[in-house]
Amino acid sequence: MALLELDGLTRTFGGLRAVGDLSFSVAQGEILGLIGPNGAGKTTVFNLITGYVQPTAGRIRLDGKSMVGLRPHAVARRGIARTFQIVKPFPGLTVRENVTLAAFLRHPARRDAEAAAMDVLGRLGLAARAGDLASQLTLMDQKRLEVAKALATGPRLLLLDEPMGGLNPSEVDVASGMVESIRRAGVTVVLVEHVMKAIMRISDRVVVVNQGEKIAEGPPAQVVREPAVLAAYFGKRAG
Amino acid sequence: METFAQTLTSGVLTGALYAMIGIGLTVVFGVMRIINLAHGELVMLGMFGAFWGLTLWKLDPFVSLLLWLPVMFLGGILLYRFLLRKIIPGGELNTLLYTAGLSLLIANLALFAWTGDYRTISLSYGQEPIRPFGISIAVPQAVAFAVALAITAALWLFLSRTDLGRAIRATSQNGEAAVLMGIDVERVAMITFGLGTALAGAAGVLLAPSLYLYPTVGELLIVKCFVIVVLGGLGSVPGAIAGGLLLGVVESLGAVYVSSTYKDGIGFVLFLAVLLYRPSGLFGVGK
Amino acid sequence: MSRALRPWLAGAAALALVPALGPSSFFLHVAILILMWTLLGAAWNVLGGFAGQVSFGHASLFGIGAYVTIILYLKAGLPPWWGIPLGGLAAAVASLPIGLVCFRLRGPYFSLATLAVAEIVKLVALNWEAVTNGPVGFLITGLPPLRLLGATVDWESKVPFYAVAAVLALAGLAATAWLARSRLGAYLVAIRENEDAAEAVGIDTVRAKVTTLALSAFLAGLGGGFYAFYFRYVDPDAVLNISLSMEMVFIAMVGGLGTVGGPLIGAVFLTTVGETVRERFQVGHLIFYGLFMMLAIRYMPEGIWGRLRKLVASLQSRVPGHGAA
Numbered sequence: 074m075a076l077l078e079l080d081g082l083t084r085t086f087g088g089l090r091a092v093g094d095l096s097f098s099v100a101q102g103e104i105l106g107l108i109g110p111n112g113a114g115k116t117t118v119f120n121l122i123t124g125y126v127q128p129t130a131g132r133i134r135l136d137g138k139s140m141v142g143l144r145p146h147a148v149a150r151r152g153i154a155r156t157f158q159i160v161k162p163f164p165g166l167t168v169r170e171n172v173t174l175a176a177f178l179r180h181p182a183r184r185d186a187e188a189a190a191m192d193v194l195g196r197l198g199l200a201a202r203a204g205d206l207a208s209q210l211t212l213m214d215q216k217r218l219e220v221a222k223a224l225a226t227g228p229r230l231l232l233l234d235e236p237m238g239g240l241n242p243s244e245v246d247v248a249s250g251m252v253e254s255i256r257r258a259g260v261t262v263v264l265v266e267h268v269m270k271a272i273m274r275i276s277d278r279v280v281v282v283n284q285g286e287k288i289a290e291g292p293p294a295q296v297v298r299e300p301a302v303l304a305a306y307f308g309k310r311a312g
Numbered sequence: 313m314e315t316f317a318q319t320l321t322s323g324v325l326t327g328a329l330y331a332m333i334g335i336g337l338t339v340v341f342g343v344m345r346i347i348n349l350a351h352g353e354l355v356m357l358g359m360f361g362a363f364w365g366l367t368l369w370k371l372d373p374f375v376s377l378l379l380w381l382p383v384m385f386l387g388g389i390l391l392y393r394f395l396l397r398k399i400i401p402g403g404e405l406n407t408l409l410y411t412a413g414l415s416l417l418i419a420n421l422a423l424f425a426w427t428g429d430y431r432t433i434s435l436s437y438g439q440e441p442i443r444p445f446g447i448s449i450a451v452p453q454a455v456a457f458a459v460a461l462a463i464t465a466a467l468w469l470f471l472s473r474t475d476l477g478r479a480i481r482a483t484s485q486n487g488e489a490a491v492l493m494g495i496d497v498e499r500v501a502m503i504t505f506g507l508g509t510a511l512a513g514a515a516g517v518l519l520a521p522s523l524y525l526y527p528t529v530g531e532l533l534i535v536k537c538f539v540i541v542v543l544g545g546l547g548s549v550p551g552a553i554a555g556g557l558l559l560g561v562v563e564s565l566g567a568v569y570v571s572s573t574y575k576d577g578i579g580f581v582l583f584l585a586v587l588l589y590r591p592s593g594l595f596g597v598g599k
Numbered sequence: 600m601s602r603a604l605r606p607w608l609a610g611a612a613a614l615a616l617v618p619a620l621g622p623s624s625f626f627l628h629v630a631i632l633i634l635m636w637t638l639l640g641a642a643w644n645v646l647g648g649f650a651g652q653v654s655f656g657h658a659s660l661f662g663i664g665a666y667v668t669i670i671l672y673l674k675a676g677l678p679p680w681w682g683i684p685l686g687g688l689a690a691a692v693a694s695l696p697i698g699l700v701c702f703r704l705r706g707p708y709f710s711l712a713t714l715a716v717a718e719i720v721k722l723v724a725l726n727w728e729a730v731t732n733g734p735v736g737f738l739i740t741g742l743p744p745l746r747l748l749g750a751t752v753d754w755e756s757k758v759p760f761y762a763v764a765a766v767l768a769l770a771g772l773a774a775t776a777w778l779a780r781s782r783l784g785a786y787l788v789a790i791r792e793n794e795d796a797a798e799a800v801g802i803d804t805v806r807a808k809v810t811t812l813a814l815s816a817f818l819a820g821l822g823g824g825f826y827a828f829y830f831r832y833v834d835p836d837a838v839l840n841i842s843l844s845m846e847m848v849f850i851a852m853v854g855g856l857g858t859v860g861g862p863l864i865g866a867v868f869l870t871t872v873g874e875t876v877r878e879r880f881q882v883g884h885l886i887f888y889g890l891f892m893m894l895a896i897r898y899m900p901e902g903i904w905g906r907l908r909k910l911v912a913s914l915q916s917r918v919p920g921h922g923a924a
Binding site: 347395398399402404405406408409410412413414415416417418419420421423424427428531535538539542571574576577580581583584587588 | 651653655700703704706707708710711712714715716718719722723726841842845848849852880882883884885886888889890891892893896897900
């Protein structure tokens with residue numbers, strides 16, 4: 074059985090269909106790329122899965138259990154963590170405090186939560202920044218912190234919203250490696266990303282959406298050759 | 313039926329002045345994203361301006377308006393330039409708290425200077441109401457209504473026909489885009505705050521003949537003002553006009569048909585309901 | 600003895616010494632007001648300072664405490680040590696529906712909603728004459744001496760009030776100190792910093808805010824109950840005024856938002872200034888509240904306590920050997 078299943082997911086905003094009849098599933102242990110042109114509704118899909126936005130219609134199931142109607146914190150408790158495209162750190166707190174707050178979800182005692190936080194920071198190469206204020210980090214490190222917070226909630230499924238946006242090519246390589254190491258640690262990953270090089274390299278499978286609807290699905294190398302995808306996505310880019 | 317027409321009329325007359333106060337608050341919010349808690353005190357200053365104009369210089373309130381309008385405009389510009397400008401980058405909650413402090417400061421300076429006595433303005437032509445269609449209207453209220461309409465219309469023309477007015481509306485709709493279009497947002501903000509202050513002051517002058525005036529009257533007015541702008545949608549001028557008229561009429565009808573003691577409560581309940589279920593305002597024009 | 604307890608014991612001892620010095624009635628009165636405002640500042644601070652939820656309606660919680668306490672005394676003869684906690688409890692219970700409504704809104708919209716709720720509560724108090732006695736309110740005409748733990752408490756002296764106020768203020772500060780170290784306190788800071796991000800890491804923000812509002816309301820209600828006995832009258836203008844809400848905000852803000860000692864410092868500073876001015880001019884003491892509020896936001900947004908803490912930290916870092924402290 075798939076870890077996450079979306080079935081007929083639809084969301085309209087005042088007559089405008091942001092997501093329409095979208096269905097796909099995510100298997101345990103895979104890295105799934107969710108791609109599509111700007112405004113295709115990818116972030117809305119994340120918002121729907123994590124309870125920030127409620128679907129107009131459709132089903133969301135994690136391990137067969139419905140997630141519809143849960144508030145974001147309850148979704149996190151069930152094991153889905155996310156990052157935001159525009160990072161949302163707790164700016165006035167240190168990096169360690171940021172991640173400890175997330176670790177409280179699985180470790181009620183402060184001592185345990187702090188230990189878990191330091192463990193995650195070590196894995197993501199942020200340990201040296203633990204005492205810095207989140208607002209003082211570079212963009213790369215803020216993106217890392219965003220992932221660290223999500224991982225510290227002990228998720229089974231991690232939704233990454235453009236973790237590589239704004240990074241330079243060498244930083245993208247580092248970030249790609251980070252995503253792969255997260256998967257090796259047993260966390261399933263869904264990735265929204267515009268950096269095609271990274272998507273092609275690390276995704277097992279991609280789902281392409283355009284105007285809120287799925288237009289293609291499959292291994293990345295195969296999907297990029299489909300005419301519908303070329304027209305909707307690459308066509309636009311290549312001119 | 314006659315009672316109804318009478319009640320409706322007095323509601324509309326009051327509502328027009330409410331609308332003016334509301335417009336002042338809403339244009340400031342639109343451009344600067346700040347909720348000015350001291351707005352009620354600015355209205356209070358206008359009321360006392362009318363009172364002292366009449367008491368000291370025998371100036372009819374509607375004449376002294378010509379003096380207070382520019383004075384309040386200038387005062388607003390100074391307030392913005394020397395006090396608020398430094399605070400606004402600190403975030404909306406800080407600004408809200410800052411204007412709360414300003415509100416307390418102005419009200420209590422007034423209390424200190426003028427005591428807490430309730431005062432009224434009585435005008436020689438205020439005794440005998442006019443009676444069009446059998447509806448009785450106090451003359452000062454009728455004049456205030458006409459002046460409020462004129463000022464609102466003038467503001468409307470200014471906002472829609474002049475470059476500066478268009479710059480204000482553009483900033484209100486999208487501050488970042490306005491910067492990109494080369495609008496001097498800082499100057500627009502300053503002038504907008506002056507305008508908001510002038511509108512509050514003018515509304516105060518116009519309200520003075522029909523309300524008790526005392527230094528802490530702003531407390532009552534600011535809460536009404538929030539009701540108005542939230543009903544109409546924060547940031548929307550037409551919304552504030554509609555909200556002001558609506559509140560005037562609802563209060564007036566409520567006082568007659570529901571209970572005079574709870575008439576203020578009707579506004580608050582409406583306010584909470586709109587905040588919760590239609591946060592963009594009853595007419596869906598706010599943001 | 601635990602290090603953390605030391606300042607508390609020292610504070611309690613200092614407070615206990617004050618009446619023994621034979622202070623004037625005015626001095627004791629000011630001390631009582633400072634303690635009452637410390638409690639109220641702390642009440643507002645747990646919600647406004649830690650969770651960043653700026654309420655302009657705390658007067659309603661204070662007022663509910665005051666009404667419940669005075670009604671319980673006048674109608675059922677409940678002494679202060681029952682009436683005041685029950686006043687706090689009533690305010691906490693009343694805060695639940697208020698929170699569930701107002702917390703659906705964020706930032707300034709939340710603040711406006713609390714203002715509207717406070718006005719509604721005041722209107723109800725003015726008009727629900729059967730329970731509240733309307734605009735007239737309630738008056739305690741005589742407080743006969745009461746027996747407590749074998750001793751007789753004489754309410755004509757200010758000392759018993761001072762003792763009660765001291766206990767309440769310490770309770771308020773202790774509650775803040777507990778919150779600052781607790782997981783709930785950490786959650787509140789997360790909510791203040793970024794509410795969406797707090798939800799994303801699994802924090803039930805509504806529950807955290809409603810719980811904190813209840814704690815805040817309990818403390819404000821205690822303050823109201825104390826007010827009822829100390830001033831012996833309760834009417835809508837005295838206990839449900841917007842300006843009361845504002846004073847709580849200002850004390851917490853000037854003292855230092857989200858700090859443990861802030862409300863104490865804010866109350867000492869503003870109440871001393873306020874009462875000195877009131878003594879001389881009767882009106883206008885709030886001029887200084889407004890002024891200090893504006894100055895604090897402009898020049899010292901971390902408040903007096905926050906600024907002192909920074910100063911101490913920078914001094915320590917200059918002394919060799921204390922660098923890591």
